[in-house]
Amino acid sequence: MKKVLYVDMDETVANFKERMIELFPFTEHIFNEEETYENGVIIEDCMFKSPRMFRDLEPIEGAVESVLRLSEFYDIYFLSTPFWEVPESFMDKRHWLEEHFGDMCYKRLILSHRKDLSMGSYLIDDRLANGSEKFTGEHIHFDTKEFPNWEVVEAYLMAKLKPTTVEGFNDKWSDYLEDRHYGLAFDDEEVIKYLDSEFEKEILVNPDFSYSQIKLKFGMSRVYAYSDKTNVWEEEIDKMLKGNNVI
Ligand SMILES: [Mg+2]
Numbered sequence: 001m002k003k004v005l006y007v008d009m010d011e012t013v014a015n016f017k018e019r020m021i022e023l024f025p026f027t028e029h030i031f032n033e034e035e036t037y038e039n040g041v042i043i044e045d046c047m048f049k050s051p052r053m054f055r056d057l058e059p060i061e062g063a064v065e066s067v068l069r070l071s072e073f074y075d076i077y078f079l080s081t082p083f084w085e086v087p088e089s090f091m092d093k094r095h096w097l098e099e100h101f102g103d104m105c106y107k108r109l110i111l112s113h114r115k116d117l118s119m120g121s122y123l124i125d126d127r128l129a130n131g132s133e134k135f136t137g138e139h140i141h142f143d144t145k146e147f148p149n150w151e152v153v154e155a156y157l158m159a160k161l162k163p164t165t166v167e168g169f170n171d172k173w174s175d176y177l178e179d180r181h182y183g184l185a186f187d188d189e190e191v192i193k194y195l196d197s198e199f200e201k202e203i204l205v206n207p208d209f210s211y212s213q214i215k216l217k218f219g220m221s222r223v224y225a226y227s228d229k230t231n232v233w234e235e236e237i238d239k240m241l242k243g244n245n246v247i
Contacts, residue, residue, distance in 0.1 A: 005120065007079065012125060013063040014059060020043065023046065023050050024046045030043065047086045081113050118135075122157065123135045123138070164193075178211070186214075186216055186246075210226050212225070
């Protein structure tokens, strides 16, 4: 089963700051300062003057591409805090997501002022407010030294998915494992890493991909999968297993 991954919107996938400064240049200094109540009032006041600004935000660099790629491996929901006093922001966030993420975001928007109440494995968020700090999974603090951009975030989350055991492998690929089959049946870390990397490439080019069994038969590997690469995989696996003295 895919792990649940929440993605914040403003300043994580949507460039709120850029649009705000474009509309109200005098707000620029606010984004370089600590969050204060007074600055919050100024920002809110600007939004009253331009309540539809959420419809026009540019995506953060790399965000759309990374989220779409990650959605192959994670169960992604957008978890965003709208501006309560600006009800237009509720509606425009939904429209904005559809425009940039298409079908991928269908019924995957959660608007909340208590992000800590949402259960899941990861939350990517640029702020600690509205429950992010108390999120019970792992908070990936976007736009910090550790996670400065989407390239780093995507690499981090993909690395989390690298299985090192048979169980981890079949768990990661469970959406592609045919019903009532056991999947990969022999334990060799080199083979697991190899097949994992091959499967990641395969799903990008083969929409019909699935597998049922990967096992040893008569001292050779057998890969049962809907792919025209099964022979290549078997040859490579056999080389690895010979090198590791398994066969
Ligand atoms: Mg944010």
